[in-house]
Amino acid sequence: AQSVAQPEDQVNVAEGNPLTVKCTYSVSGNPYLFWYVQYPNRGLQFLLKYITGDNLVKGSYGFEAEFNKSQTSFHLKKPSALVSDSALYFCAVRDLRRGSTLGRLYFGRGTQLTVWP
Amino acid sequence: DGGITQSPKYLFRKEGQNVTLSCEQNLNHDAMYWYRQDPGQGLRLIYYSQIVNDFQKGDIAEGYSVSREKKESFPLTVTSAQKNPTAFYLCASSMGYANYGYTFGSGTRLTVV
Numbered sequence: 001a002q003s004v005a006q007p008e009d010q011v012n013v014a015e016g017n018p019l020t021v022k023c024t025y026s027v028s029g030n031p032y033l034f035w036y037v038q039y040p041n042r043g044l045q046f047l048l049k050y051i052t053g054d055n056l057v058k059g060s061y062g063f064e065a066e067f068n069k070s071q072t073s074f075h076l077k078k079p080s081a082l083v084s085d086s087a088l089y090f091c092a093v094r095d096l097r098r099g100s101t102l103g104r105l106y107f108g109r110g111t112q113l114t115v116w117p
Numbered sequence: 118d119g120g121i122t123q124s125p126k127y128l129f130r131k132e133g134q135n136v137t138l139s140c141e142q143n144l145n146h147d148a149m150y151w152y153r154q155d156p157g158q159g160l161r162l163i164y165y166s167q168i169v170n171d172f173q174k175g176d177i178a179e180g181y182s183v184s185r186e187k188k189e190s191f192p193l194t195v196t197s198a199q200k201n202p203t204a205f206y207l208c209a210s211s212m213g214y215a216n217y218g219y220t221f222g223s224g225t226r227l228t229v230v
Contacts, residue, residue: 009157032216034218036218036221041205041224041226042223042224043123043207043209043221043222043223043224044207044209044219044221045221046218046219046220049216049218051216090159090160092218104150104162104165105218105219107159107160108159109157109158109159110159
């Protein structure tokens with residue numbers, strides 16, 4: 001089955017330090033992977049995606065993610081965290097199986113990132 | 118500007134009432150989705166629609182109903198059969214191609230009073 005796992009419910013980091021939010025996936029075939037961010041009482045906003053090509057993907061707000069096929073991971077990273085990065089982050093994988101629900105995304109449970117001053 | 122609009126932002130429902138959440142998009146997206154979000158449970162798919170006049174149940178469809186009479190609109194009705202409807206509801210749309218993600222609305226918070 002298509003799925004993603006976010007092993008950490010919460011990540012805390014000091015402002016200015018690098019941050020990593022972890023995601024592992026399980027798919028049949030090549031993975032199409034996404035990261036979204038959610039601020040309180042708002043919808044999800046797209047950050048970045050991996051479809052093919054370079055394993056290091058750059059996205060919005062200075063975020064990047066590293067695709068690792070051997071470890072089936074797609075960790076979200078940022079070199080220097082800001083207090084304003086504090087939010088809920090979701091990893092997602094696209095279902096590409098034949099006969100699937102035309103591109104349904106499967107989401108992880110989310111990781112709450114807190115950046116303290 | 119193109120986007121996806123959910124209304125109302127906050128909704129209160131009495132026990133035994135049906136309520137309808139609105140979702141409208143002007144992105145010309147084919148696919149639309151409804152998710153329910155509860156603390157610590159991530160996003161759970163309620164219903165989705167790939168084309169007009171067609172929709173399928175997601176993982177937690179019981180107690181909910183939808184319609185897709187127009188490409189732009191995908192309203193969700195929370196019926197009295199839904200025993201625990203208090204949650205944050207998110208609507209999303211997509212081109213339906215594999216390399217596209219979703220565009221989300223800003224959500225509706227439903228509370229049973």
